[in-house]
Amino acid sequence: MTAREDLRRTGAEIRKQLGLGERADPDLLPGFSGLIDEVVFGRVWARPGLELEDRVLATLSALTCTQRLPQLADFVGAGLNIGMSPRLIQEVMLHCTMYTGFPTALNSLEVVRTVLGERGIPQPEEDLTEADLDELLSMGRQTMQTLHGERSQGGYAAPDSAASGLYSTAIDFLYGEVWNRPGISLRQRMICSVAAFTATNLESQQRKFFPSAMNVGLSRAEILEAISQTGPYSGFPQAFNALAVAEEVLPE
Numbered sequence: 001m002t003a004r005e006d007l008r009r010t011g012a013e014i015r016k017q018l019g020l021g022e023r024a025d026p027d028l029l030p031g032f033s034g035l036i037d038e039v040v041f042g043r044v045w046a047r048p049g050l051e052l053e054d055r056v057l058a059t060l061s062a063l064t065c066t067q068r069l070p071q072l073a074d075f076v077g078a079g080l081n082i083g084m085s086p087r088l089i090q091e092v093m094l095h096c097t098m099y100t101g102f103p104t105a106l107n108s109l110e111v112v113r114t115v116l117g118e119r120g121i122p123q124p125e126e127d128l129t130e131a132d133l134d135e136l137l138s139m140g141r142q143t144m145q146t147l148h149g150e151r152s153q154g155g156y157a158a159p160d161s162a163a164s165g166l167y168s169t170a171i172d173f174l175y176g177e178v179w180n181r182p183g184i185s186l187r188q189r190m191i192c193s194v195a196a197f198t199a200t201n202l203e204s205q206q207r208k209f210f211p212s213a214m215n216v217g218l219s220r221a222e223i224l225e226a227i228s229q230t231g232p233y234s235g236f237p238q239a240f241n242a243l244a245v246a247e248e249v250l251p252e
Contacts, residue, residue: 008034011042017052019081020074040232050225052082054191057092058229061195064096064108066234072108076115086116087124087183094181095192098174100200126182133172140176146186147179147212186216194218194226198242199234206245220250 015021015037026033045055056079063072079089090112097105116123131139144152153159161167179189190213197205213223224246231239 004038007042008037009042010046011037011040014041014045017082018056018075018078020078044229044232047225047228049221050229053079053084054188054222054226055229056082056084057188057191058195058226059233060089060092061096061192062199062230062233064093064104065100065196065199067104067107068233069107069111071233073111073115076112077119080115080119080121085124085183086112086121087126088188090124091181091184091189092192095178095184095189096196098170098178099193099196099202099205128181131176136172136176138176139180140171140174143175143179144171147175147190147215148208149212149215151208151212187218190216190218191222191226194223195230198227198230198238201238201241203241203245206242207249210242210246211249211251214250220252223250 050058056075059075060072060079063069063075076089080086090109093105093108093112096108113123141152179186190209193205193209194213197209210223214220218226224243227239227242227246230242
C-alpha cells in the first residue's frame with residue numbers, strides 16, 4: 001500500500017466515523033473523491049490535538065459563516081451521528097450569527113430543522129429565562145471580563161470609541177444574552193468564535209479572541225487546531241493568515 005493509499009484509508013475511516021457515507025460522486029471530476037479523503041479527512045481531520053466533537057464545532061461554524069448550506073446539512077448530520085445534541089448544533093448557528101448577520105442564522109437554522117425532520121427528531125424546545133436590559137448589561141460586562149480580562153475595554157470596546165454606540169448592543173445581546181444561553185459551554189462557544197473569525201478573515205477580532213480562548217480552557221494547541229480545521233471549508237489562505245496571527249498573539 002502506498003503512502004497516499006494509506007492516507008485515503010485513514011480519511012475514509014474518519015469519514016465513516018462521522019457517518020458521512022460514501023465518497024463524493026467520482027463522476028464530478030477524476031480523482032476528486034479520493035482527494036477529499038486524503039486532504040480533508042486523512043490530513044486535516046486526522047491531526048492530533050483536538051477532539052472529534054470540537055472539530056465538528058469548528059466545521060459547522062466555518063460552513064455557517066460562509067453559508068455553504070448543502071455541506072452544512074452534511075455536518076449537522078455528522079454532529080448528530082457522533083452524539084451532539086440538536087440544541088448544541090442550533091447554538092452554533094446563533095453564535096455565528098452575531099459575527100455574520102441574522103440572515104445567516106435564518107438560513108442555517110432552517111437547514112438544521114430540515115435535517116432533524118428527515119431523521120424524525122423533534123425540534124428542540126426549551127423555556128428560556130428572559131433577563132431585563134439591566135441584567136443583560138451586567139451579564140455582558142461580566143462575560144467580557146471573563147473572556148478578555150483587562151483587554152475587555154480596549155479598541156472598539158472602549159467607551160470613547162466611535163463604535164461605542166453600536167458596541168453597547170454587543171455588550172447587552174452578544175456578551176450578555178448569546179454567550180450566556182444554555183446548551184453550549186463557554187469553551188465550545190470560543191471554538192465557534194475562533195473558527196468564525198478565521199473563516200471570515202477578521203484579523204482584529206482574531207487578535208482579541210485568540211488569546212481570550214485560553215481564558216476558557218482552550219490550550220494553544222487546541223486553538224491552532226480549531227483554526228486549521230476550517231481550512232478545507234472556508235479556504236486554506238484564511239487559515240494560514242489566522243495561524244500567522246495566532247503565532248504573534250498566543251504565548252508559547
